[in-house]
Amino acid sequence: MPPVRIVSLEQVASILNGIDLEEILTSQGKAFHSYSINETQTPQRPTLQTPYHSTLIMPARIDSLTSVVKLVSVPKQDSNNGLPGVTIVLDNLTGEPRGLVNARLLTAIRTAASSALATRAVFQVKENKDESLTLVLFGSGAQAKAHIQLLTHVLPRIRNVLICNRTLPRAQELLAELQPQYQNLTMVAYSTSTGESTSPIPGISSSDQDKGKDKDQLLKQIVQSADVICTCTNSRAPLFPGEWVRPGTHINMVGSYTPEMHEVDQALMKRALILVDARQECEKEAGELIVAMKERGENGILAELGQIFDAHGQFDQTAMPTEFKTATAGASGKDVTMFKSVGIAAQDVAITALVLDQAEAQDLGTVAEI
Template sequence: MSGPRHVEAGAALAALTYPGLIDALRDAFAAGTVTAPLRGHYPMADGAGNTNIFLVMPAYDAGAYAGVKLVTVAPGNNARGLDSVIGLYVLFDAVTGAPLLTVDGSAITVRRTPAASALAARYLARPEAETLLVVGAGKLAPHVIDAYRAVLPRLRRVLVWNRTADKAAAVAARSGAEVAPDLAAAVAAADVVSAITMSKAPLIRGDWLRPGTHLDLIGGFTPEMREADDSAVTRASLFVDTREGALHEAGDLADPLKRGVIAAGDISADLADLVTGRHPGRRSAEEITLFKSVGTALEDLAAAAFLHRSGPA
């Protein structure tokens, strides 16, 4: 028996196209047949004064596919000239147990993460949204822009803000966007704000948000991380990728929840509720919506299965 084929990063990025991947995530959330336990989260000292994180993210869909993403987050890698997030995905046939595919884990992550936010935006952003602001200029930023362009037909202007202006300029040049010099002014001008930082102090203030804004918080994935302040959280209708993950792992919700600023019942819906129509999504043009994702292994499994079905790279 031949072994699983391996898909390198470049081939995986080329095959994981929008809007096809967004539709694949929609179908996976709608089916409700995937089991995706909370990720295993294991801190490890790197011997150089940093704490790395080892993440193990399994998921399975009985009768179809099973898979696991193995990821390391190594903050010290920036000084080593390496990516700070490195990983591998392994896809199995859930019937025979045979391994089908191994894929560069970072490629899976940088495509499926924006796909989940773009899927949410189909239901939560105003259809006439014209201006997108991306807060953060890391590896995900160009992919976020690509994903939003696939779901917002009237999008005509993209702004990029980053603490380091040169990094914002690099993303803007690559993606046909503009550098936003002032964060407050950019938030106030945007119809959709997508934050992809690892900030531990809120960057986005609720009093900057115009009525009708959709706020997408991607970056924070631990209880200590905050991208938006309490005012943004309390002004908005709250949506999540999964309740369990977002309420336990995402500081933007877990922190105000712990302090009594919000209650678990304030979460309007998750992605499964939105794609199945159990919740209608945005209810008015003036409503401020907030989508918080921390990522779920369901999304990785859906992306790997989509890649497998696309055939040899």
């Protein structure tokens, strides 16, 4: 058997820090296209349950690329370190193991890439000419970090980033990590439980931010200020009332992945024109979409990402449903856009193969005989 390249967490981080983000986005666009034209394989994943975590075993293949088997453990308590896991990459011809790649950082980056692709597509067709955009995130873990990195890349007009988290210290940690890299952005951490923030919130008067101000009213103003909202939590209850979201806002929902989870309410779902990563999976796993179908007989899904990105991983504007061009007009009550992701295994194939290729090119990792 040929030697196997083992790529550690630190080496993956080094590769991601140096890689052109467009390479990640292109590889993910290709993966979604392959999925939508049925050129991927995703056998049902078995799950091992323990009192401390759920271990998922996820084989997957993109026919034109390679096959992988991903092992990931999902902690049953909150963690801001990403999901611990590894991915085995197989040689596409022989089926022998080619690499073993630490997956902790890759789940977050490939999920954020899907949001970035959807956001780029929506903003290319909608008539939003604002010179300065505000990004509001719920959550302060690895997903939130990756979303800030990818969304500020595809939307360089973002000038304000507001990180909303139940507790302020965790949001402060993320802020302290990212602020030096984004000197051109105004970044603020906000606690949804206490109403405290690390600094004045852009666009909200100082009197409204005075200590003792109704925290719900302050959160309402934060949500109303958003051009893009990203929900990166595992919440089972909506994070804010949908009526707070102003027309024309785009929402990326990536945290909920079971029927019991609901990051937004049905008032918002009713208003949304929706892109998804995978229609069948979202309709089975996403609590918000399941409830929408039960209550109204429709869930707002118009297209999968793979239907609007081509075989080269590029956005095909002609394939974008025309409804997205008039989202702010409120036709049929639909006045916001939304992307819902539950994650698909083809994404893991693409991001892991890309990282392993980079490791081989840079001679990173440990090559071992097994």
